[in-house]
Amino acid sequence: GDSVTQMEGPVTLSEEAFLTINCTYTATGYPSLFWYVQYPGEGLQLLLKATKADDKGSNKGFEATYRKETTSFHLEKGSVQVSDSAVYFCALSLGSGYSTLTFGKGTMLLVSP
Amino acid sequence: DVKVTQSSRYLVKRTGEKVFLECVQDMDHENMFWYRQDPGLGLRLIYFSYDVKMKEKGDIPEGYSVSREKKERFSLILESASTNQTSMYLCASRKTTGTYGYTFGSGTRLTVV
Numbered sequence: 001g002d003s004v005t006q007m008e009g010p011v012t013l014s015e016e017a018f019l020t021i022n023c024t025y026t027a028t029g030y031p032s033l034f035w036y037v038q039y040p041g042e043g044l045q046l047l048l049k050a051t052k053a054d055d056k057g058s059n060k061g062f063e064a065t066y067r068k069e070t071t072s073f074h075l076e077k078g079s080v081q082v083s084d085s086a087v088y089f090c091a092l093s094l095g096s097g098y099s100t101l102t103f104g105k106g107t108m109l110l111v112s113p
Numbered sequence: 114d115v116k117v118t119q120s121s122r123y124l125v126k127r128t129g130e131k132v133f134l135e136c137v138q139d140m141d142h143e144n145m146f147w148y149r150q151d152p153g154l155g156l157r158l159i160y161f162s163y164d165v166k167m168k169e170k171g172d173i174p175e176g177y178s179v180s181r182e183k184k185e186r187f188s189l190i191l192e193s194a195s196t197n198q199t200s201m202y203l204c205a206s207r208k209t210t211g212t213y214g215y216t217f218g219s220g221t222r223l224t225v226v
Contacts, residue, residue: 046215101146103155103156106155
């Protein structure tokens with residue numbers, strides 16, 4: 001079946017460090033890919049998405065590029081802030097109207113001043 | 114601002130009780146979902162619904178049922194609560210067409226004692 005694998009956390013960084021959170025997927029078709037973020041005590045918010053190969057999603061300084069050849073969608077940010085501390089989820093959807101989202105297990109990011 | 118609202122943020126119930134978790138969305142979305150979130154396991158799909166009175170089992174439906182009598186409301190029912198159902202429950206919705214992104218509620222943290 002379809003699945004998403006994320007690097008285990010927590011990822012601990014100092015403010016202004018470079019961030020990479022790895023995400024790879026297995027899917028039977030051509031999925032759309034998503035990153036969601038969950039701040040403490042809250043639900044999930046869509047951070048960015050990409051719907052086809054070589055698309056780059058970006059938002060709030062975060063970026064991820066849909067790499068079909070490596071089945072990856074790694075999340076990057078050039079300079080993290082304390083306010084970026086959260087849990088990040090990679091997810092895929094096969095994109096038909098009634099499809100569901102399949103999530104990775106999440107990666108906790110902790111940024112210290 | 115579009116919203117998915119879950120009726121309770123925190124809930125404590127006793128083993129054997131029948132528990133109702135309510136979710137309401139104001140976006141006229143056709144599809145609604147219930148996930149549970151547990152440390153180390155990520156998000157797992159319990160049930161979803163793609164139309165009024167329609168329901169589909171997700172990955173872990175055992176011990177749960179759902180009700181969708183109106184388009185905007187999707188209820189998760191724990192028929193006889195057990196301690197292993199202590200978890201964070203997240204409701205989400207999305208339109209059938211479009212970008213396939215989900216909008217999530219803030220979650221209900223249920224403790225069964």
